[in-house]
Amino acid sequence: MDQPPLNPLVVLGATGSIGQQTLAVARQLGVPVAALAARRGSDELAGLAKEFSDAAIGVTSPTEMERTNFIDLLGTRAKFGPECLPELAATPGATVVNGVVGAAGLEASVAALKAGNRLALANKESLVAGGPVVEEARIHGGGELIPVDSEHSALFQCLVGEELETVRRLILTASGGPFRGRTAEELAGVTVDEAMAHPTWSMGPRITVDSATLMNKAFEVIETHFLFGVGFDQIEVVVHPQSVIHSAVEFVDGSVKAQLGEPDMQLPIHYAITYPRRVAGALEPFSFVGSSLTFEEPDWDLFPLLGLGYQAGRRGGSAPATLNAADEIAVQAFIDGRIGFPKIAEVVASTLEQVPFRDLASVADVMSVDEEARAVAAHLVSVC
Numbered sequence: 224m225d226q227p228p229l230n231p232l233v234v235l236g237a238t239g240s241i242g243q244q245t246l247a248v249a250r251q252l253g254v255p256v257a258a259l260a261a262r263r264g265s266d267e268l269a270g271l272a273k274e275f276s277d278a279a280i281g282v283t284s285p286t287e288m289e290r291t292n293f294i295d296l297l298g299t300r301a302k303f304g305p306e307c308l309p310e311l312a313a314t315p316g317a318t319v320v321n322g323v324v325g326a327a328g329l330e331a332s333v334a335a336l337k338a339g340n341r342l343a344l345a346n347k348e349s350l351v352a353g354g355p356v357v358e359e360a361r362i363h364g365g366g367e368l369i370p371v372d373s374e375h376s377a378l379f380q381c382l383v384g385e386e387l388e389t390v391r392r393l394i395l396t397a398s399g400g401p402f403r404g405r406t407a408e409e410l411a412g413v414t415v416d417e418a419m420a421h422p423t424w425s426m427g428p429r430i431t432v433d434s435a436t437l438m439n440k441a442f443e444v445i446e447t448h449f450l451f452g453v454g455f456d457q458i459e460v461v462v463h464p465q466s467v468i469h470s471a472v473e474f475v476d477g478s479v480k481a482q483l484g485e486p487d488m489q490l491p492i493h494y495a496i497t498y499p500r501r502v503a504g505a506l507e508p509f510s511f512v513g514s515s516l517t518f519e520e521p522d523w524d525l526f527p528l529l530g531l532g533y534q535a536g537r538r539g540g541s542a543p544a545t546l547n548a549a550d551e552i553a554v555q556a557f558i559d560g561r562i563g564f565p566k567i568a569e570v571v572a573s574t575l576e577q578v579p580f581r582d583l584a585s586v587a588d589v590m591s592v593d594e595e596a597r598a599v600a601a602h603l604v605s606v607c
């Protein structure tokens with residue numbers, strides 16, 4: 224039977240890890256690309272603008288020279304400034320893949336949902352920092368929110384055809400990161416290169432460091448809460464170093480459904496674009512023979528950001544936005560060599576204590592907390 228064509232894609236964060244993998248999936252599926260956006264007017268983005276010659280191109284923070292070059296190259300196809308993200312996200316009838324890193328992706332997520340589009344969400348900060356605001360946009364705009372994060376895609380796939388009331392637990396798997404099994408003394412001296420050497424996934428710098436501190440898993444717990452509307456007591460984390468089971472759902476009758484596959488982000492991206500259909504993809508068949516699957520408890524003492532994430536999630540309001548902003552600053556400081564690895568958790572915990580709690584009702588509320596928390600965290604980094 225003939226299937227309707229897939230929606231054209233808007234790829235935000237097109238030059239990043241998620242963006243590049245999304246474009247690989249788009250080429251493979253033959254899906255048209257309506258728009259691309261990134262932070263800088265890099266040669267890489269210019270190359271993509273040539274390849275996808277009908278796409279509008281957004282550049283949120285171009286230099287003067289980049290702006291001039293892009294106008295010469297693209298004329299009116301080029302759009303500039305942070306406002307181009309929500310504008311492109313509202314492209315009628317599009318599937319918007321949000322692969323921007325950081326809270327800068329929030330407004331575009333909200334715009335996509337308000338426009339009634341499908342939002343294929345990789346930008347976890349949208350839900351961590353602005354969960355209630357994104358939820359409001361989804362309900363009132365009528366857009367569709369399909370997770371791209373592999374764990375949430377796994378949960379989403381396990382829940383197809385199920386009723387949420389029959390869920391006992393949502394079980395998020397975690398690789399444990401490069402420092403699984405280390406001691407506190409060993410963690411004190413780890414280098415940026417070691418933190419960047421993720422054992423199973425190849426990703427952008429921030430999420431890679433967040434995976435080493437387990438902050439990423441805490442963000443995913445909060446994301447799970449908002450995506451599936453379940454309480455924090457129903458969300459569990461289990462360390463599974465092979466990253467083959469991407470996550471699992473336990474139902475009230477004791478049955479457990481898990482989603483498995485090679486650790487490759489092209490799979491959840493592909494599914495978010497083709498859902499509810501299954502369309503042939505480029506991945507090799509999965510081999511059970513030779514795979515071993517092991518599981519262990521997370522080390523809550525060695526990785527305090529996991530527990531802190533649960534606390535901030537349970538508190539709600541501005542706490543997760545503060546957590547995210549503080550972590551963004553602390554991770555960048557670690558990458559720049561300004562603070563050691565254990566200081567990331569200290570800066571985040573102190574920022575949470577110092578930024579006053581409030582409720583969040585709009586994107587502007589979230590961005591105001593984000594700005595305040597960044598300033599507090601930057602000060603804490605400077606006195607480390």
Ligand SMILES: NC(=O)c1ccc[n+]([C@@H]2O[C@H](COP(=O)([O-])OP(=O)(O)OC[C@H]3O[C@@H](n4cnc5c(N)ncnc54)[C@H](OP(=O)(O)O)[C@@H]3O)[C@@H](O)[C@H]2O)c1
Pocket residue numbers: 235236237238239240241242260261262263264265283308321322323324325327345346347348371372373424425426427428429430488
């Ligand atoms: N990578 C993964 O496997 C993975 C898995 C699950 C979830 N995620 C989530 O997906 C998001 C993207 O991660 P990533 O690993 O792809 O990051 P990344 O490789 O660092 O790429 C980030 C992308 O966002 C763009 N960008 C950054 N700031 C921006 C801004 N203010 N406005 C517009 N564009 C901006 C960058 O543009 P420039 O190149 O011009 O700077 C780049 O295209 C994150 O939220 C991450 O947590 C990633």
